[in-house]
Amino acid sequence: MAIARKAISPEQTNLPFAYRQYSPDQLRDVLRKMYLIRRFEEGAEDSYMRGLIHGTMHLSIGQEASAMGICMPLHEDDQITSTHRGHGHCIAKGADVKRMFAEFFGKTTGYCKGRGGSMHIADVAKGNLGANGIVAGGIPIAVGAALSSKRMKTGKVVVSFFGDGANNEGAFHEALNMASIWKLPVIFVCENNGYGMSTSTARSTAVKNIADRAAAYSMPGVIVDGNNFSEVAEASHAAAERARAGEGPTLIESKTYRYRGHSKSDRNRYRTKEEIEDWITNRDPILLFETELKEFGIIDDKGIEAVRESVKQEIADGIEFAKQSPAPELSDLDRYVYTEVA
Amino acid sequence: MDTAVRELSYAQAIQEAMALAMEADERVFLMGEDIGVYGGAFQVTGDLVERFGTDRVMDTPISELGGAGVAVGAAVTGMRPIFEFQFSDFATLGMEQIVNQAAKMRFMLGGEVSVPLVMRFPAGSGTGAAAQHSQSLEAWLGHVPGLKVIQPATPHDAKGLLLAAIADPDPVMIFEHKLLYKMKGPVPEGHYTVPIGKAEIRREGRDLTIVATSIMVHKALEAAETLSGEGMDIEVIDLRSIRPIDRETVIESVKKTSKLLCVYEAVKTLGIGAEVSAMIAESEAFDYLDAPIVRLGGAEMPIPYNPDLEKATVPQVPDIVSAARDLVKGVR
Numbered sequence: 001m002a003i004a005r006k007a008i009s010p011e012q013t014n015l016p017f018a019y020r021q022y023s024p025d026q027l028r029d030v031l032r033k034m035y036l037i038r039r040f041e042e043g044a045e046d047s048y049m050r051g052l053i054h055g056t057m058h059l060s061i062g063q064e065a066s067a068m069g070i071c072m073p074l075h076e077d078d079q080i081t082s083t084h085r086g087h088g089h090c091i092a093k094g095a096d097v098k099r100m101f102a103e104f105f106g107k108t109t110g111y112c113k114g115r116g117g118s119m120h121i122a123d124v125a126k127g128n129l130g131a132n133g134i135v136a137g138g139i140p141i142a143v144g145a146a147l148s149s150k151r152m153k154t155g156k157v158v159v160s161f162f163g164d165g166a167n168n169e170g171a172f173h174e175a176l177n178m179a180s181i182w183k184l185p186v187i188f189v190c191e192n193n194g195y196g197m198s199t200s201t202a203r204s205t206a207v208k209n210i211a212d213r214a215a216a217y218s219m220p221g222v223i224v225d226g227n228n229f230s231e232v233a234e235a236s237h238a239a240a241e242r243a244r245a246g247e248g249p250t251l252i253e254s255k256t257y258r259y260r261g262h263s264k265s266d267r268n269r270y271r272t273k274e275e276i277e278d279w280i281t282n283r284d285p286i287l288l289f290e291t292e293l294k295e296f297g298i299i300d301d302k303g304i305e306a307v308r309e310s311v312k313q314e315i316a317d318g319i320e321f322a323k324q325s326p327a328p329e330l331s332d333l334d335r336y337v338y339t340e341v342a
Numbered sequence: 343m344d345t346a347v348r349e350l351s352y353a354q355a356i357q358e359a360m361a362l363a364m365e366a367d368e369r370v371f372l373m374g375e376d377i378g379v380y381g382g383a384f385q386v387t388g389d390l391v392e393r394f395g396t397d398r399v400m401d402t403p404i405s406e407l408g409g410a411g412v413a414v415g416a417a418v419t420g421m422r423p424i425f426e427f428q429f430s431d432f433a434t435l436g437m438e439q440i441v442n443q444a445a446k447m448r449f450m451l452g453g454e455v456s457v458p459l460v461m462r463f464p465a466g467s468g469t470g471a472a473a474q475h476s477q478s479l480e481a482w483l484g485h486v487p488g489l490k491v492i493q494p495a496t497p498h499d500a501k502g503l504l505l506a507a508i509a510d511p512d513p514v515m516i517f518e519h520k521l522l523y524k525m526k527g528p529v530p531e532g533h534y535t536v537p538i539g540k541a542e543i544r545r546e547g548r549d550l551t552i553v554a555t556s557i558m559v560h561k562a563l564e565a566a567e568t569l570s571g572e573g574m575d576i577e578v579i580d581l582r583s584i585r586p587i588d589r590e591t592v593i594e595s596v597k598k599t600s601k602l603l604c605v606y607e608a609v610k611t612l613g614i615g616a617e618v619s620a621m622i623a624e625s626e627a628f629d630y631l632d633a634p635i636v637r638l639g640g641a642e643m644p645i646p647y648n649p650d651l652e653k654a655t656v657p658q659v660p661d662i663v664s665a666a667r668d669l670v671k672g673v674r
């Protein structure tokens with residue numbers, strides 16, 4: 001591509017972190033993955049409307065830079081625990097959208113063989129230990145995974161994603177305390193999208209910033225613009241280095257916004273249309289990143305179009321794969337409750 | 343290989359099992375409140391911290407929910423934690439992680455992970471610790487598929503079942519009656535396991551089946567001994583495991599004796615007695631019954647502090663003797 005002539009050298013230290021840290025190829029791939037997350041969720045939403053997916057789902061549209069920024073510095077074998085709003089985390093950690101769609105369609109080819117659905121989406125091979133239906137449920141589990149890493153000296157870093165609502169659960173506080181006293185390689189990532197269902201953080205949380213809670217557990221508390229990929233990646237990178245150096249946990253508060261309702265039943269009575277419109281128009285993480293990439297000459301309009309096209313195809317293929325996949329046998333109903341001993 | 347059998351207390355038997363498992367497998371470690379230098383609230387871990395160090399005999403903060411979650415996370419990522427609750431009552435604080443996470447993680451993820459976790463719960467009344475430190479909540483956990491729930495009644499079984507639990511790929515919850523910790527009994531040296539899900543006939547008899555759990559096994563045996571002096575021949579089954587539950591042993595016994603008495607310390611209604619009764623009612627043993635099934639369980643109330651009241655809250659030997667006698671004599 002002609003745009004490659006503007007390749008950036010690491011010496012250009014006044015550039016934002018991501019442009020010093022990652023190659024143009026990697027950055028274009030980040031953009032692609034952010035699109036993949038968004039289109040995946042739009043595809044899931046559409047399939048839901050058509051009655052192809054049952055239950056409910058929680059869309060993270062608007063939060064893509066947060067998921068990508070946190071996961072970009074992670075190694076393939078690093079681990080994450082995720083939340084009910086976990087599609088983005090799953091894709092960012094390397095999942096294949098085919099198997100995610102298959103899971104949502106309840107098929108055996110899905111990541112959880114159709115037993116988990118959207119709310120328990122996981123990809124253990126890529127280090128995603130699972131989304132969680134219980135607010136804050138994954139936080140202590142991440143600490144346990146980090147304990148394994150430290151004891152077994154695997155060098156793995158564990159990220160625990162959770163929402164702003166989770167910061168008022170006891171599990172959050174207990175987990176942060178233990179991670180700190182034992183200096184475990186874990187990164188606590190609070191994706192503060194302003195609301196836990198309908199309740200704003202102003203109404204739910206005694207501190208102004210959730211990162212302020214870090215002081216109580218003697219760990220760094222970092223606030224980032226969660227819609228700015230580079231800023232999120234920089235904080236995640238630093239936290240991962242700190243974790244790998246044995247210096248213990250970090251709490252990152254990634255301030256972001258969800259465009260869609262909390263779940264499929266939300267009437268959006270607790271926020272204004274103007275508020276939503278403002279985020280969509282002025283602070284969209286994908287648009288912001290795209291603009292930056294163009295400014296730095298990493299991609300042009302044609303390149304962006306190509307990314308969108310290839311993502312569109314991948315999503316269509318994923319949905320087709322899910323449709324064609326076999327449903328579980330009723331005779332397998334009670335499998336996986338216990339470990340089958342050979 | 344001949345292994346020596348010594349007398350050990352129930353607590354020593356548990357400690358020996360943990361030590362053996364830790365020696366054999368680097369991944370096994372202990373977590374809990376004050377289990378290190380303090381030795382555990384009931385001295386079950388004792389001096390293990392001196393042998394294995396604080397990384398493997400890990401004191402946690404007083405954080406049952408978080409601690410249980412850490413144990414779950416460690417278990418799914420390759421370790422084999424043994425988590426001690428200081429009192430079984432505090433399961434209530436860890437319930438989220440036990441019931442929603444540990445029990446379901448394998449299933450929710452379509453078999454992609456296992457949760458080889460052991461949790462130990464000092465349970466039961468009789469120590470004067472009153473309502474919040476004396477409960478028997480095993481049926482709560484027994485109601486949750488994905489968990490295995492056991493109640494060893496002897497030092498021999500405490501060691502063998504714990505070793506089986508540690509080797510088990512799924513979460514195993516062990517309810518240990520606090521009054522049993524000091525009880526002594528024969529315990530073989532070295533490694534052996536007692537199968538999870540198998541009841542044990544502690545005493546054979548033809549006139550009545552008593553199905554008992556945990557400390558009630560001993561009370562039932564005492565009652566059976568008393569009644570043998572009156573010419574009654576009573577079978578006592580130690581259920582040992584409530585999930586999975588050994589239907590076959592109980593059903594076969596009732597087919598032989600035609601009478602069933604269930605004895606357990608937990609609150610009587612909606613508990614293990616109901617399950618055992620239903621098991622018989624649903625089986626071919628129902629046709630063999632010569633009398634209604636009788637349950638003896640804890641009173642429908644919290645455990646009181648006053649020692650006489652406390653005793654009156656849970657079945658005692660005379661209660662079992664009279665219930666068993668009435669059943670055998672056809673009084674009820």
Ligand SMILES: Cc1ncc(C[n+]2csc(CCOP(=O)(O)OP(=O)(O)O)c2C)c(N)n1
Binds near residue numbers: 196
């Ligand atoms: C323990 C628990 N309480 C309540 C709920 C219901 N619930 C699901 S998501 C949610 C809001 C969570 O808010 P937040 O943590 O900010 O995450 P977000 O949905 O904004 O991503 C609630 C109340 C739950 N799933 N678990």
Ligand SMILES: [Mg+2]
Binds near residue numbers: 165
């Ligand atoms: Mg929120």
